[in-house]
Amino acid sequence: TDATSEKLVELAKRRGYFFQSSGAYGGVGGFYTFGPQGASLKGNVEDAWRDRFAVAEGNMEIDAPTIMPEPVFEASGHLDTFDDMLVECPECGESHRADHVVEDNTEYEDAESLPIPEVEEVIAEYELVCPSCGAGLAGQAVDTFNLMFATNIGPGDSDPGHLRPETAQGIFVEFPRLKEYARNQLPFGVTQIGRAYRNEISPRRSIIRTREFTQAELEYFVDPEEDEPDLEAVEDVEVTLYPASEQNKEDGSELETTIGEAVEEDVITDEWVAYFLGIAKPWYEAVGVDMDRFRFRQHLSGERAHYAADCWDAESEIDGNWIELAGFANRSDYDLSKHADHSEDRFTIFRQYDEPKTVERATVDPDMSYLGPEFGGDAQAVVDELETLAERDRSAFDGETVEIELEDETHEIPLEKTGFSVDEETIAGEHIVPHVIEPSFGVDRLVYTVLHHAYREDEVDGEERTYLELEPEVAPTFVGVFPLQNDDELEEQAHEIVDDLRAVGLSVTYDDSGNIGRRYRRQDEVGTPFCVTVDYETLEEEETTVTVRERDTTDQKRLPVDGLAETLAEIREG
Ligand code: ATP
The missing domain is CATH 3.30.930.10 (Bira Bifunctional Protein; Domain 2)
Incomplete structure (x- = not known):
């Protein structure tokens, strides 16, 4: 809720x-x-x-x-x-995302991929209103906003x-x-x-x-x-998938499968994407996302x-x-090609062949004493065109003359004036633009999810309690240390324990204010997995022991102080 x-x-x-x-x-x-x-x-x-x-x-x-x-x-x-789509309220002047207004109030689920005129139509048809003040939005222009x-x-x-x-x-x-x-x-x-x-x-x-x-x-x-x-x-x-094909059905449902099967059955068509989904899922689980409330959803074709x-x-x-x-x-x-187009730098990698390859290379060496007088200022454009043809379409050089297009006019150039030749060349590899x-x-959003999925309410000793069941690996505070009462000896002992725990790298909170129950509740709400309380028994015994309380069960155990830091550090490491 x-x-x-x-x-x-x-x-x-x-x-x-x-x-x-x-x-x-x-x-x-x-x-x-x-x-x-x-x-x-x-x-x-x-x-x-x-x-x-x-x-x-x-x-x-x-x-x-x-x-x-x-x-x-x-x-x-x-x-x-x-850009996002923006619609402004004529009454209160607030701006809203037009696609969100549509998605929140109609059956449209992917309004972001609709063209603007259609979004305007939907707003008018459904008589959608400003989420802030309730004024009608029909007839308002939808704009793009960078x-x-x-x-x-x-x-x-x-x-x-x-x-x-x-x-x-x-x-x-x-x-x-x-x-x-x-x-x-x-x-x-x-x-x-x-x-x-x-x-x-x-x-x-x-x-x-x-x-x-x-x-x-x-x-x-x-x-x-x-x-x-x-x-x-x-x-x-194992993964829960929500493929596009299911989303397009009226009663579409999620698919419980494995990465291997999903690839085999072409549900996930890109193997690299499948690989990263496969390592992401257990990682999300380890940081505390509830796997019953987690899925991978495929983009619909319009979203991609x-x-x-x-x-x-x-x-x-x-x-x-x-x-x-x-x-x-x-x-x-896509990304590297764009930067290659706009920048002087090289966004390619040299792909070395297993063995050098012999390739044919077509070149031109046009006769400028012919092209110059014939084409005047356009001579260089002719050279460029011939070079492009040699690279892309060798059959253009098959006849007696070569046809080239220059500003919508066709020119015929005698073959011998183009200096066309085909040579063999040995190359070790080629430059390719990597894919990413x-x-x-x-x-x-993940931090929010981790907190939300960890949020618990229960009853302890007839009292309502709120706690966060955070994974020990990510919990911000790992252990709270309390002296039972304000007493110099208890406090001194508690401070020593704090030092020991911090020395093994644990995140520790020291708290001596309020009654012990209040202090436990405070740490429960923060999601601290363990609390250590120093009491009078601690001081009386031969072997120094403390009460260790576990957050989720609220179970308490007496444990020797000797080795406590190491035991807790091991739990933290998982
Ligand atoms: P949305 O559709 O929710 O605006 P997006 O598809 O534009 O997100 P991406 O560009 O794919 O998001 O960004 C990658 C991730 O960054 C998202 O999955 C999300 O976790 C996070 N992210 C994007 N926008 C925001 C935001 N405004 N606030 C918090 N996290 C965001």
């Missing part, structure tokens, strides 16, 4: 997970600050991502600037097309720049250097975890849609003809970028809605 989200957002603020930022100045939509617990949880999730997608896969990590010059986004296409934040680099406005709307461009742009670090060998992967900025028209649902957020992206560069993923490593991974043959999103269920956590796409040579497979993760 929505109630969980409401309670979670309240808990998040009270306990230091996240809250709207700049509250002292009234707050501003779409910007959130992660508090002490949230920053730590987010950091743990990012570390877990780095371990799996960079370190364990042998990929390189980079850290590029968040502001990039405008030509980067001219090349990438973002300047022209990174989501990039613009800025100027240096004084004046001669060098426009933009805050990056995704971390990916920072990787693509540096490809000519990154390939050197990879010793010019495909395949190789480059990851980046960092901030991205989108001037969302209507930020909503707390940290699920914000204007500044964190992405963790992997760009995996492959030779489309030579490289294959290690599908065996993931073939047994034209270059991507098969795209899947990881989705989690929040209050009955599915939200996108990550996108997985084979982007082919992109798993693109949103970190904030």
Whole structure:
């Protein structure tokens, strides 16, 4: 129910997970600050991502600037097309995403892919209203709005720049250097975890849609003809899939299968995408996403970028809605080709043949003493045309004359004036534009999901209790240490234990305020897996022992202090 989200957002603020930022100045939509617990949880999730997608896969990590010059986004296409549909309320003046207004109030599920006139028609037909004030939106013009934040680099406005709307461009742009670090060998992967900025028209649902957020992206560069993923490593991974074919049915349903079977039966058609779905699923499970509320959804054909043959999103269920956590796409040579077109640098890799190949190469060496007088200022254009023909269509040189088109006029040039010849050449390889497979993760939405899926309410000793059943690997605080009462000896002993636990790298909170029950509740709400209490028994015994309380069961055990830090550290490691 929505109630969980409401309670979670309240808990998040009270306990230091996240809250709207700049509250002292009234707050501003779409910007959130992660508090002490949230920053730590987010950091743990990012570390877990780095371990799996960079370190364990042998990929390189980079850290590029968040502001990039405008030509980067001219090349990438973002300047022209990174738009959302906007509709403004004639009454209150608020702007809304037109596709969201349609999706929220009609049976249309993918309004983003509809052309603008059709969206306007749907708004009129359904008499849709402004979500803020209820005024009718029929007849309002729907406009496009570019989501990039613009800025100027240096004084004046001669060098426009933009805050990056995704971390990916920072990787693509540096490809000519990154390939050197990879010793010019495909395949190789480059990851980046960092901030991205989108001037969302209507930020909503707390940290699920914000204007500044964190992405963790992997760009995996492959030779489309030579490289294959290690599908065996993931073939047994069980997944819930929601293929496009099912979404198109009235009563479409999800499919329980394995990665291996899904590839075999062509449900997932791109093997590289299948591989990354296969490593993503157990990773999501390990950081605490509830696998009963998790699926991979295939993009419908209208949603897909034209270059991507098969795209899947990881989705989690929040209050009955599915939200996108990550996108997985084979982007082919789209991004690198665009940068190659716009930049002088080389966005290719040399593919060495197993053995050198002998190839025929057609060349021309036109007779300028003939072309000059014949064509005057157009002579160079004729040369260019002949060169292109030699490369693309050798049969053009089969007759006595060669026909070329120049400004819609056909000219015949005697064959002997073209200097056409075919020579044999031995080549060791060729330059190819690598293809790229992109798993693109949103970190904030994942943090929200992890908290939401961990949210529990139960009753302990007749009292209602709220706790977060966070995985020990990501829990921001691992152990709380309490002296039972304010007593110098108990406090001193508790401080010693805090030092021991911190020395083995555990994140520890010391708390001596309020009664012990209150302190347990506080840690339960933060999701701290263990609490250690120092009491009078601790001091009396021969062997020093403490009470260790487990969060989920609230079971308490007496354990010796000796070896406690090591035992807990082992649990933390899993
Ligand atoms: P949406 O359709 O929800 O706007 P998108 O398809 O445009 O998202 P991508 O460009 O694929 O998103 O970005 C990759 C990931 O980045 C998303 O899966 C999501 O987790 C995250 N993300 C994108 N936009 C936002 C945002 N405004 N706030 C928080 N996370 C976001």
